[in-house]
Amino acid sequence: MGGKVFAVLVILIALASAVPIISHTFLGATVAPPEDISTHGAEIDKQMDETMIEAGLSFLAAQIALGFFVWQFGGRKDGPVKNFPGGAKYLVVAAVLLVGAEAIALGALGSKAWAKVYFQPASADALPVQVQAGQFAFYFRYAGPDGKFGQIHPDKIDEGNSNFFGLDPENDIAARDDIQSGEFVVPVNKEIHLMMHAKDVGHSFYVRELRIQQDFVPGLDLSMHFTATKVGKYEIVCTQLCGLGHYNMKGYLNVMSQEDFDKWLRSQSNT
Amino acid sequence: MSEAQVHVAHHGPPTSFIRKHVFSLDHKVIGKQYYGLALVAVFTGMVLSWLMRIHLVWPNAPIPGLQFLSKVGAPGGVMTPEYYLSLMTMHGTLMVFFVLTNAPFAAFGNYFLPIQIGAEDMAFPRFNMMSFWTTFVAFLILIAAFFVGDGPPISGWTAYAPLSAVGGDSGPGQALGQTLWGLSIFVFCIASLLGSLNFIATTLDLRTKGMTLARMPIVSWAWFITSCIALLAFAVLLPACLLLILDRVAGTSFFIPAGLNVSDHLQPHQGGSPLLWQHLFWFFGHPEVYIAILPAIGIVSHILICNMRKPMLSHKVIIYCMMGIGFLSYMVWGHHMFLSGMNPFSALVFSFPTLMITIPATIMTLIWLGSLYGSNLRINSASLFCVGFISMFVSGGVSGFFLAQPSIDIYLHATYFVVGHFHMVMGVAAIMGVFAGTYFWYPKMTGRMMSETLGKWHFYLTLIGTYAIFMPFHYLGLAGNVRRYSAFTDDFLVPLIPVHKFITFAALFTGAVQLIFIFNLFYSRFKGAVAPPNPWECTSLEWSTPSSPPPFDNFGGQHLVVYHDPYQYGVKSSTGDYLMQTSPERAGETP
Numbered sequence: 001m002g003g004k005v006f007a008v009l010v011i012l013i014a015l016a017s018a019v020p021i022i023s024h025t026f027l028g029a030t031v032a033p034p035e036d037i038s039t040h041g042a043e044i045d046k047q048m049d050e051t052m053i054e055a056g057l058s059f060l061a062a063q064i065a066l067g068f069f070v071w072q073f074g075g076r077k078d079g080p081v082k083n084f085p086g087g088a089k090y091l092v093v094a095a096v097l098l099v100g101a102e103a104i105a106l107g108a109l110g111s112k113a114w115a116k117v118y119f120q121p122a123s124a125d126a127l128p129v130q131v132q133a134g135q136f137a138f139y140f141r142y143a144g145p146d147g148k149f150g151q152i153h154p155d156k157i158d159e160g161n162s163n164f165f166g167l168d169p170e171n172d173i174a175a176r177d178d179i180q181s182g183e184f185v186v187p188v189n190k191e192i193h194l195m196m197h198a199k200d201v202g203h204s205f206y207v208r209e210l211r212i213q214q215d216f217v218p219g220l221d222l223s224m225h226f227t228a229t230k231v232g233k234y235e236i237v238c239t240q241l242c243g244l245g246h247y248n249m250k251g252y253l254n255v256m257s258q259e260d261f262d263k264w265l266r267s268q269s270n271t
Numbered sequence: 272m273s274e275a276q277v278h279v280a281h282h283g284p285p286t287s288f289i290r291k292h293v294f295s296l297d298h299k300v301i302g303k304q305y306y307g308l309a310l311v312a313v314f315t316g317m318v319l320s321w322l323m324r325i326h327l328v329w330p331n332a333p334i335p336g337l338q339f340l341s342k343v344g345a346p347g348g349v350m351t352p353e354y355y356l357s358l359m360t361m362h363g364t365l366m367v368f369f370v371l372t373n374a375p376f377a378a379f380g381n382y383f384l385p386i387q388i389g390a391e392d393m394a395f396p397r398f399n400m401m402s403f404w405t406t407f408v409a410f411l412i413l414i415a416a417f418f419v420g421d422g423p424p425i426s427g428w429t430a431y432a433p434l435s436a437v438g439g440d441s442g443p444g445q446a447l448g449q450t451l452w453g454l455s456i457f458v459f460c461i462a463s464l465l466g467s468l469n470f471i472a473t474t475l476d477l478r479t480k481g482m483t484l485a486r487m488p489i490v491s492w493a494w495f496i497t498s499c500i501a502l503l504a505f506a507v508l509l510p511a512c513l514l515l516i517l518d519r520v521a522g523t524s525f526f527i528p529a530g531l532n533v534s535d536h537l538q539p540h541q542g543g544s545p546l547l548w549q550h551l552f553w554f555f556g557h558p559e560v561y562i563a564i565l566p567a568i569g570i571v572s573h574i575l576i577c578n579m580r581k582p583m584l585s586h587k588v589i590i591y592c593m594m595g596i597g598f599l600s601y602m603v604w605g606h607h608m609f610l611s612g613m614n615p616f617s618a619l620v621f622s623f624p625t626l627m628i629t630i631p632a633t634i635m636t637l638i639w640l641g642s643l644y645g646s647n648l649r650i651n652s653a654s655l656f657c658v659g660f661i662s663m664f665v666s667g668g669v670s671g672f673f674l675a676q677p678s679i680d681i682y683l684h685a686t687y688f689v690v691g692h693f694h695m696v697m698g699v700a701a702i703m704g705v706f707a708g709t710y711f712w713y714p715k716m717t718g719r720m721m722s723e724t725l726g727k728w729h730f731y732l733t734l735i736g737t738y739a740i741f742m743p744f745h746y747l748g749l750a751g752n753v754r755r756y757s758a759f760t761d762d763f764l765v766p767l768i769p770v771h772k773f774i775t776f777a778a779l780f781t782g783a784v785q786l787i788f789i790f791n792l793f794y795s796r797f798k799g800a801v802a803p804p805n806p807w808e809c810t811s812l813e814w815s816t817p818s819s820p821p822p823f824d825n826f827g828g829q830h831l832v833v834y835h836d837p838y839q840y841g842v843k844s845s846t847g848d849y850l851m852q853t854s855p856e857r858a859g860e861t862p
Contacts, residue, residue: 082645088585103626118615219528
C-alpha cells in the first residue's frame with residue numbers, strides 16, 4: 001500500500017486541475033475567456049498562453065514526478081538507498097538555467113506589452129474623457145465644444161442635483177458645456193485618453209475585454225489610454241475594495257460607431 | 272558565536288500552578304500556549320470562511336444564529352454586504368497573524384528550537400513569556416471588534432488608506448472597529464519583535480558543545496532565518512499602524528490627501544499619500560508571507576529526512592535557498608502594487624526579483640523530489656503531510672509565476688486567481704507543514720502517539736478537499752472573477768455561480784474533515800498509545816531528552832555534547848540505521 005494511494009490521488013488531482021483550466025484558456029470551454037477588443041490585448045493574451053504552457057508543463061511534471069517517486073519508494077523497507085543521478089549539482093544547474101531563461105524571456109516579452117500600455121503617453125488627438133470613481137458609482141465627463149474641463153470642487157458635489165463632479169458653471173466658464181454621463185460612451189477605433197479621479201477612497205477601473213485595469217489613487221490624477229476595436233457594451237467593474245457597495249460598483253463601456261457617438265454627444269449637449 | 276555554554280536562561284523549576292501553566296517562563300509551555308491560541312484562531316477563521324462561502328452562493332438566505340453575533344450585521348440572520356466584508360477582514364487578519372505567524376514559527380519554534388540546539392530554555396525567558404501574553408492581548412483587542420457597535424472593519428486585512436484612515440465616514444465598521452484593528456496589529460508587532468529577538472539570540476548564543484551552526488537541523492535554520500526576516504518586517508508594520516491610528520484619531524494626514532468628499536463629508540486632512548500606506552504595508556507584507564512558509568519548509572524537510580531514512584541531496588543548498596528567499600523577499604513588495612498608480616517603470620523593477628524567487632523555490636522542490644528518489648520513505652501521517660506539502664507548494668508557486676509578470680497582472684490582479692495563489696501556499700501548504708509537525712512531535716510533547724488511522728484519513732480527505740476548494744479559484748480568476756465581492760451580480764459573474772457552489776460544498780466538507788484532527792489531538796492525549804522515547808528513530812536533539820514530555824530544563828541537568836550533523840541516516844550503527852547527534856560513535860559528516 002505504502003504511498004500508492006497518495007501517488008494515484010496526486011496524479012488524478014493534477015489532471016483534474018489541469019483539464020478545466022487548459023480547456024478554458026485554449027478552447028474557451030465552459031465559460032469563454034473575454035474577447036479582446038483592445039489594441040494591446042494580443043500581446044497580453046500571447047504572454048498568458050505562453051505562461052500557461054510553461055506553467056502547465058512544470059506543474060504536471062512536478063506532480064507526476066512526486067506521485068511516481070512516492071509510488072516507487074513509499075513504504076519501501078530496507079531497499080538499496082540510491083542517490084539521484086548527479087546529486088544536487090545538476091538539479092541546481094537545471095533550476096537556475098531553466099527558470100532563469102524562462103523568467104528572463106517572459107520578463108523581456110512582457111515588458112513590451114506593459115510599455116505599450118504605460119510608457120507611451122496618449123497621442124495628441126486622443127479623445128479626452130474624465131472618469132470619477134466614488135462610493136459606489138463611476139461618472140464620466142466629456143469636455144464639450146470648448147474642449148476644456150471645468151474645475152472639480154469637492155465641496156460642491158451634489159448627487160441629488162446631478163452635480164457629480166462638483167462643477168461651478170456660474171463662476172467657471174469652462175464647466176458650462178461639460179457633459180456628465182453615467183455611461184462610458186466612446187467611438188470605436190479612436191484612441192481615448194482616460195483621466196482618472198477619485199472622489200473619496202481607493203477604487204479601480206477594470207474592463208476585461210479591454211485588457212485594462214488601473215487603480216484610482218485619491219490625491220493623484222492618473223491617466224490611461226486605450227483604443228476599443230469593436231462596437232458593443234462591456235462591463236466596467238470596480239476592483240479595489242471601497243466599502244460596502246464595492247460588489248455593486250459598476251458601469252458600462254458603450255463602444256459606438258463614430259457617427260453614432262457624434263449623435264450621442266450632440267444629444268447630451270442638448271439636455 | 273561558537274558553542275558557548277551560557278547560563279543566561281537559567282531558572283528553577285516552577286512550583287505554583289500559575290507559574291507552571293499560566294505565566295510560565297518555560298519555552299515548552301509558551302510554545303503550547305502559542306499552539307493553543309493558533310488553534311482557537313484557526314477554528315474562528317475557518318468558521319468565518321464558511322459564513323462567507325455560504326453567503327456568496329445564497330446571499331439572501333438567513334444563517335440561523337448569525338443575528339446573535341450581530342443584530343446590525345445580520346438582521347434576521349441575513350448577512351448584509353458590509354458584514355460580509357467585516358467577516359472577510361477578520362478572517363484574513365486572524366489567519367495571517369494569529370495562525371500562520373504563530374503556529375509554524377512561534378509555537379513549534381519556541382518549543383523545539385532550544386531543545387534542538389541543546390539549550391535549557393530561550394535566551395530571555397521573561398521576554399518570551401511577555402511575547403506570548405502580548406500576542407494574547409492583541410488577539411483580545413481584535414476579537415473585541417466583533418462586539419463594538421458598528422462591528423469589525425470592512426477594509427480587508429490589508430486596510431488600504433484612505434478607506435481605513437478617514438474614520439466612520441467611509442463605511443460601517445470603519446470607526447471603532449478599524450481603530451481596534453490598528454491597535455491589535457500594533458500590539459502584535461511588539462510581541463513579534465520580542466519573539467524574534469529571542470530566537471536570534473538563542474540560536475547564536477545558546478548552542479551546546481559541538482553544535483556548530485552547520486550541525487543545526489534544517490528546521491532550526493528555518494526558524495532562525497524566519498526570525499531575522501520578522502525582526503525587520505514587523506519593525507516597519509509597527510510604525511505604519513501607529514501612523515494609521517494617528518490619522519484616525521489625532522487629525523494627522525500621513526495617508527490622506529486633500530479634497531476628499533466621503534459620504535458628503537469633506538475630510539479636513541491634506542498632504543498625505545495613500546500609496547505610502549501600501550508601500551509600508553507591503554514592505555512588511557511580502558516578507559510576512561515568507562515568515563509563514565519558511566518554518567513549514569524547515570519542518571517538512573526535517574520530517575522527510577527522518578522518514579526517508581536518508582539525507583537530502585544537499586542540506587547546504589536548502590539552507591542557502593531559504594536565505595536567498597529571505598533576502599529576495601525584501602526586494603519584491605511592489606509586485607502587490609503593479610497597478611496601484613506608482614511609477615509604471617517600478618513594476619518592471621519589482622517584477623525581476625519576483626521572477627527570480629522562483630529559482631530558489633524550484634531548487635528546493637527539485638532537491639526534495641530528487642531526495643525522495645532512491646529513499647525508503649516511511650508512510651505515516653507526518654510524512655504524508657510532507658509530500659502533500661510539496662504538491663501544494665508546487666501548485667501555489669506555479670500560479671505566482673503568472674502574477675509576477677505585470678502585463679499578465681493587468682488581467683489577473685484583484686481576481687480570484689490571486690486568492691487561489693495565496694491560499695494554496697499559505698492556507699494549505701503552510702498548514703500542512705503545521706499538521707506534519709503536529710503528528711511528528713506530538714509523541715515528544717505529550718508522551719503519547721496520535722492515531723495513525725485517523726491521521727491518514729485526515730490527510731487524504733484534506734488533500735482532496737483543499738484542492739477542490741482552491742484549484743477552481745484559479746479558473747474563476749482566469750474568467751475575470753473579481754475578489755472581495757459580497758455577491759455576484761455582474762453579467763459576467765452570474766454564469767460562474769455554479770463553480771462557487773461547488774467550492775462552498777468543498778469548503779464545508781473540508782472543514783468537517785478537520786474535526787477528525789481535533790478529535791485525534793485531544794483523544795490521543797489521554798487514550799493514545801504510550802510513545803517510546805524516539806518513535807521515529809530521528810537523530811536530532813529533541814529525541815535525546817530523558818522523557819516525553821521533556822523535563823523543565825529539557826535534558827535533566829545534562830549538558831549534551833554533539834558529535835554529528837543530524838543527517839546520519841542509512842548508516843550502520845549500534846542503534847540501527849541511524850546515529851543520534853549525541854552518539855560518539857563514528858563521525859561521518861554528510862554534504
